[in-house]
Amino acid sequence: xxxxxxNVYNQFIAMxxxxxxxxxxxxxxxxxxxxxxxxxxxxYINSPGFFRYAPVIKDSQRVLKLLNERYKIFIVSAAMEFPxxxxxxxxxxxxxxxxxxxxxxxFCGSKEIIDTDIMxxxxxxxxxxxxxxxxxxxxxxxxxxxxxxHKRVKTWLQIEEMLS
Amino acid sequence: xxxxxxNVYNQFIAMxxxxxxxxxxxxxxxxxxxxxxxxxxxxYINSPGFFRYAPVIKDSQRVLKLLNERYKIFIVSAAMEFPxxxxxxxxxxxxxxxxxxxxxxxFCGSKEIIDTDIMxxxxxxxxxxxxxxxxxxxxxxxxxxxxxxHKRVKTWLQIEEMLS
Numbered sequence: 001x002x003x004x005x006x007n008v009y010n011q012f013i014a015m016x017x018x019x020x021x022x023x024x025x026x027x028x029x030x031x032x033x034x035x036x037x038x039x040x041x042x043x044y045i046n047s048p049g050f051f052r053y054a055p056v057i058k059d060s061q062r063v064l065k066l067l068n069e070r071y072k073i074f075i076v077s078a079a080m081e082f083p084x085x086x087x088x089x090x091x092x093x094x095x096x097x098x099x100x101x102x103x104x105x106x107f108c109g110s111k112e113i114i115d116t117d118i119m120x121x122x123x124x125x126x127x128x129x130x131x132x133x134x135x136x137x138x139x140x141x142x143x144x145x146x147x148x149x150h151k152r153v154k155t156w157l158q159i160e161e162m163l164s
Numbered sequence: 165x166x167x168x169x170x171n172v173y174n175q176f177i178a179m180x181x182x183x184x185x186x187x188x189x190x191x192x193x194x195x196x197x198x199x200x201x202x203x204x205x206x207x208y209i210n211s212p213g214f215f216r217y218a219p220v221i222k223d224s225q226r227v228l229k230l231l232n233e234r235y236k237i238f239i240v241s242a243a244m245e246f247p248x249x250x251x252x253x254x255x256x257x258x259x260x261x262x263x264x265x266x267x268x269x270x271f272c273g274s275k276e277i278i279d280t281d282i283m284x285x286x287x288x289x290x291x292x293x294x295x296x297x298x299x300x301x302x303x304x305x306x307x308x309x310x311x312x313x314h315k316r317v318k319t320w321l322q323i324e325e326m327l328s
Contacts, residue, residue: 115279
């Protein structure tokens with residue numbers, strides 16, 4: 001969800017700018033872990049509204065709606081670490097992805113017991129131990145990392161091309 | 165979680181009694197679907213506090229704590245159908261099972277993408293399509309149903325005996 005559907009970097013940059021008066025550019029962010037770029041990232045994530053008002057990643061709504069007709073889609077979010085995020089994430093999904101039903105939503109701590117054919121994720125910690133096909137979604141924190149055994153995509157248009 | 169750790173029948177019976185002035189006995193409930201026994205069950209489940217104040221099923225705390233030291237335990241709850249239940253279920257688990265960390269909690273709609281070695285559940289709809297070992301936890305709604313391919317247990321003492 002975060003970093004694939006929800007543009008959390010937009011939130012980080014906006015909140016960092018509000019706090020420090022400087023809008024970080026992608027070249028300053030690319031390849032650096034979130035916690036190094038944004039020293040107060042934990043505080044941002046725990047702020048009310050952080051998940052609720054995150055912008056949607058470009059083209060994800062249209063493409064996911066398309067794929068939802070051809071695949072059995074599940075939205076799996078490692079949400080448990082942030083207890084307040086659950087209701088915000090639910091409301092966010094209902095607003096922006098109304099075609100995703102409650103049967104298709106999974107909020108977990110770890111993704112290690114998730115068993116599907118394909119996983120799309122921006123974190124190696126989720127993809128590396130997954131048994132199925134893995135698609136790495138490019139985000140600033142992983143942009144310079146080697147792809148490993150994963151297929152890397154930079155946009156939802158590439159996912160559309162790959163899966164439809 | 166419900167019907168294995170959380171005693172939801174206790175809640176059903178209490179709320180039914182409050183509404184209709186009659187405390188149902190087990191012999192009136194056994195073998196009948198929840199929705200037939202309790203015509204307003206959906207209303208009860210959606211009431212604030214329903215999940216938060218459900219009693220704990222006997223011996224589940226002690227035995228799960230024991231098993232948590234020997235197994236990798238996940239609490240998987242089909243919570244998404246009831247959006248208000250998420251925060252109540254989180255708080256309930258934190259209170260009664262403080263040794264279960266956020267990494268071990270999964271709230272989902274369907275359990276069909278859950279992949280573990282063993283599943284303990286009171287519903288055939290979750291157990292029947294599961295690939296691992298299945299343990300059917302007896303609850304009034306399933307008490308007269310044939311066990312099928314599942315091992316049936318009536319108490320957490322039996323689970324302790326089986327798995328420790």
